[in-house]
Amino acid sequence: MTQEHDASSDKSWQAFLYTEGEMSAEELTAFEARLENDTELCEQVAEAVILTDVIAAASHQPMLAKPVRTERFAAGRFWTSTILTACLMVALLVGNSLRTPSDSQDLKLHGHVRPIVEENISDENVIRLWVETSPTTLAEAEPFTGPISPVEVEELNVPDWLLAAVQYETVEETHEETPSLDREEI
Amino acid sequence: MNEGNSQEFSDEEISQLFAQYAVPLRSFARGVLKNADLAEEVVQSAFVILSEKGHDVARDALKAWLYRVVYNEAITIRRRKKLESKTAERVEIHQPFDSTTQTVLSNDLVKQIGAELELLSPEQQIVVRKKIYEEKTFAAIAEELDLPLGTVLTRMRLALKKLKQRLQREMES
Numbered sequence: 001m002t003q004e005h006d007a008s009s010d011k012s013w014q015a016f017l018y019t020e021g022e023m024s025a026e027e028l029t030a031f032e033a034r035l036e037n038d039t040e041l042c043e044q045v046a047e048a049v050i051l052t053d054v055i056a057a058a059s060h061q062p063m064l065a066k067p068v069r070t071e072r073f074a075a076g077r078f079w080t081s082t083i084l085t086a087c088l089m090v091a092l093l094v095g096n097s098l099r100t101p102s103d104s105q106d107l108k109l110h111g112h113v114r115p116i117v118e119e120n121i122s123d124e125n126v127i128r129l130w131v132e133t134s135p136t137t138l139a140e141a142e143p144f145t146g147p148i149s150p151v152e153v154e155e156l157n158v159p160d161w162l163l164a165a166v167q168y169e170t171v172e173e174t175h176e177e178t179p180s181l182d183r184e185e186i
Numbered sequence: 187m188n189e190g191n192s193q194e195f196s197d198e199e200i201s202q203l204f205a206q207y208a209v210p211l212r213s214f215a216r217g218v219l220k221n222a223d224l225a226e227e228v229v230q231s232a233f234v235i236l237s238e239k240g241h242d243v244a245r246d247a248l249k250a251w252l253y254r255v256v257y258n259e260a261i262t263i264r265r266r267k268k269l270e271s272k273t274a275e276r277v278e279i280h281q282p283f284d285s286t287t288q289t290v291l292s293n294d295l296v297k298q299i300g301a302e303l304e305l306l307s308p309e310q311q312i313v314v315r316k317k318i319y320e321e322k323t324f325a326a327i328a329e330e331l332d333l334p335l336g337t338v339l340t341r342m343r344l345a346l347k348k349l350k351q352r353l354q355r356e357m358e359s
Contacts, residue, residue: 012347013343013346022323035218035257036254039253042256043210043214043253045217045218046210047350049213049214050213050353054296055299055303057296058300
């Protein structure tokens with residue numbers, strides 16, 4: 001049974017080679033000599049021709065865009081977009097860090113870095129910002145609004161560095177005003 | 187069909203036999219001649235001979251007889267062509283099939299074989315497509331893919347085996 005199957009398989013293969021013109025001159029002569037008396041071999045040739053036709057027709061079908069390849073392509077596009085997004089985020093972070101003022105000018109609160117725009121900041125705003133983001137204030141108090149009274153400032157236990165910064169800015173402002181007036185007068 | 191070997195075939199019997207054997211005989215003739223028009227001519231000739239001399243044919247050997255007649259007719263045509271022009275022989279004989287001369291195939295069959303093609307390993311698919319769709323020789327495929335010729339032949343053979351099994355199942359059903 002197995003030998004018959006192998007013989008049939010071999011005939012089928014020989015028939016395919018014959019129809020595809022893949023035989024040498026000697027093989028061709030020997031094969032055609034067999035064709036005259038071997039009906040099964042003739043049928044194998046006929047099958048090989050039909051099979052070739054069907055495969056050729058199937059190869060023309062648009063469904064040859066493999067689903068597997070589509071998935072691979074989709075996965076590739078996903079990773080490409082992910083990498084591009086990551087690169088964009090890194091670029092933004094690097095750009096942002098380059099634009100961020102030095103540590104001395106930063107107000108680091110709870111791990112967040114908030115750059116202060118020097119021109120627009122007032123004493124009151126600095127204190128309000130500190131109060132709003134203070135751990136105790138965030139946890140216990142309601143959002144801070146309105147002007148801050150001196151009593152409230154004392155109760156809030158404002159750190160020395162903050163007071164020093166505010167005082168420093170106030171002194172700077174007065175110094176800036178005086179020389180400019182002097183220069184104008186001169 | 188008539189009983190015995192000495193009776194002629196009726197027109198109806200000839201028509202029935204034509205319906206039964208014309209397609210495989212035509213395919214066989216194309217395999218020998220590599221030309222669909224000549225193959226059709228050969229099959230028509232075979233059935234003319236059957237109608238004229240069929241009373242000599244044993245009924246149980248009818249299929250074998252038809253194949254033999256088709257083969258002999260095909261070889262005769264080939265020899266005639268060879269005498270007419272050796273150049274023409276090179277063009278028409280042992281050339282890959284022209285897609286325009288293909289057998290009329292059902293869409294379902296083509297779809298089923300197409301689906302079976304997709305189930306083949308990518309390595310087998312490449313070889314099958316290069317051989318049958320791009321009509322390259324095995325030697326050219328082996329060179330192109332940088333593979334031993336034996337590997338290419340093995341892949342093609344395994345792929346054909348699967349495709350042929352599917353084809354036979356579909357044709358039976």
